[in-house]
Amino acid sequence: MAMLSRKERDRQLRRSDIFKAAEHIFALKGYYKATIRDIAKEAQYGTGTVYLHFKNKDTLYLALLEEKLKCLFILIKEKTGQVKDAKKKLEIFIREGLVFFEKNQDFFQIFVSEGGEPYAETGFLKSSVGLQLQEYTENLIKEAQGQGVVNRSFDPEQISDVLTSILKTITLKWLQKKKKKEESLVGLSDTTLSLFLYGAAHK
Amino acid sequence: MAMLSRKERDRQLRRSDIFKAAEHIFALKGYYKATIRDIAKEAQYGTGTVYLHFKNKDTLYLALLEEKLKCLFILIKEKTGQVKDAKKKLEIFIREGLVFFEKNQDFFQIFVSEGGEPYAETGFLKSSVGLQLQEYTENLIKEAQGQGVVNRSFDPEQISDVLTSILKTITLKWLQKKKKKEESLVGLSDTTLSLFLYGAAHK
Amino acid sequence: MAMLSRKERDRQLRRSDIFKAAEHIFALKGYYKATIRDIAKEAQYGTGTVYLHFKNKDTLYLALLEEKLKCLFILIKEKTGQVKDAKKKLEIFIREGLVFFEKNQDFFQIFVSEGGEPYAETGFLKSSVGLQLQEYTENLIKEAQGQGVVNRSFDPEQISDVLTSILKTITLKWLQKKKKKEESLVGLSDTTLSLFLYGAAHK
Amino acid sequence: MAMLSRKERDRQLRRSDIFKAAEHIFALKGYYKATIRDIAKEAQYGTGTVYLHFKNKDTLYLALLEEKLKCLFILIKEKTGQVKDAKKKLEIFIREGLVFFEKNQDFFQIFVSEGGEPYAETGFLKSSVGLQLQEYTENLIKEAQGQGVVNRSFDPEQISDVLTSILKTITLKWLQKKKKKEESLVGLSDTTLSLFLYGAAHK
DNA sequence: CATGAATGAGGTTTCATTCAT
């Protein structure tokens, strides 16, 4: 059984190598311009090896998205799970989101260019974890509405999307300026929360 | 010269036909899955004809983006140009943006899946009109800050991007729900402005 | 309309070029070892050109088979159509079959290695013309049975297959020996008919 | 030496396992679509193990053919060896052939789709046992000619091939109809002999 | 010996782009 677990561990290692490479290449070139050969080379494997772990390019891409989103989702649930105060929860949600994006810039690149490509076929099908995360966010908003933190007249679905999109925008801007300023992304948490809750007009 | 101008007019007609077809096809299939033949067929021209007007697929795509953005830009400038009050300006900016997106849903589809594809190479190169529009929006915010409508402690660049992204998000959501509700997108102008200025907490 | 017919003629010419090349290459290498590139090169076209005329390798192969079988079928029908005497009919059937195989040795090679490959999937699906030919042969036998030329106790389907297989065998043998003897295949018609009708024991 | 012979016995067991699997898979999918992994899996061995026993796919295929043909050859020799009467010999030859094909339907499938594939390269190279069998059949015919059972004016090589091909055809037809009728293949022996010796016209 | 993960050559197929008509 020690043998088995070692094999399994090795297998996971390869998978992880390929994931890391794929993350990098997809972020760099986008879904279509990234070739399986590119990814294999980056991971220092042969082309066929990739296919030992993922049925095809689509599958690899989807799996990568799922994996990362799962990490984010678990993180968010962990950090916000025990908190009762809705505002505090939102604060943590935003901070942890930014922390995650700062740590996973390659993934963020992919995440942003989403809506784009391999999903085109299936319309706007989000990955299953993506949907869960979306739902979770929506519930966060509903809770906040319940506690009077967020205006009840808003559509929670809409508002949760807006929140997500603000997070994306802030991160994107930060990435574009990263070279100039040496500021950490998580430092923008307060601004983001404030912007979301009280808007741009807040004095 | 009448001859020349007729020729020129014809030329512009072809260009416009191709644009219309390209807009439709790109929106439907995305940049990569759309083929030049698809577009040519949709426009009822031969494949080669497309190349008489656009050097290549990229160019066509970029030109399409530019053209549409130019329309939007001109529209925005026209409508907000004479207005002095910054809040009123923002209001118009939002309304006209939504009106435009409602009228140009194909274009919006392309616009959203942007960040995506042919730009991957050049990093986050925005089209020149895109940059102008961005700059114009930024100035709108600066003006609003000058008039005390928007909080001066925010980075205007950041805030203008957030505004844009909220517009996108609202539109996207609306598109997804369009079948159910029979609501017009422009009807969401007030919500959007309010959300932007006073945030989600606004009572 | 002269233009159109020229275009159509050209199109048929290309198709025919590709057919000829495919016939040669398939005969030489068999279905699987033959590559589309081989065929394109043999036909002196680019690889993609083949796909302008045939959706894929399978289609090309099938179409080739169909085309040739159709020729054979039409020939057989023409030659045996007006003849009333069943024995005479069989005689002509055999002679014309051998004539055709002698003239289309490449095709025969393919025809023989049939049962083999691209049909493996669909079980023993014969091409539609193949089925027609088979049916026609069977009717020939039935007619011969009706006229007392062929023993009525035999299953006509079985007997017609045996006849076909004897033709194949004779041709195959002839091909293998061709280099040595300088005999024409059609010269074996009488032997074949005799063998089929009266068997090997016939004195 | 007991050890060695045990080892050798084990070795033969593996070989036989692999053969059985290969026979099944090749019959099912044909030479090209059958993969070594398929075969290894069917035999419940690892992929590499196959290569400990057979240099490569071709070799395995050829060896399989040889082995089976050897069985058939030995069987035929045994059964016809002591018989003096040529007609009796032919009768036994046919019966035993049909018995063998009925028992080895997987092999027959492969045998039939022969001419097909891995031989394509070497033209119509028959396996060495195949050649022996062919030669043996030819001698059977010659003997029959000597005894006045078969017409001496026929080329014995040709006639022996025709006999073989009739056997194949009868078997093939039987396989195709097997589901409908519940007839045994060997029951067709008399018909086959009669067809071969006296032809289709025989009253 | 046995294994099965790794390899990479090579096949099929697509499609942006060119060019003769």
Place this chain on the structure above:
DNA sequence: AATGAATGAAACCTCATTCAT
């Protein structure tokens, strides 16, 4: 100018074969 057939580069993916464990 307009066309669309031709091109061939390049991508995806499979699988025979090897080799470290």
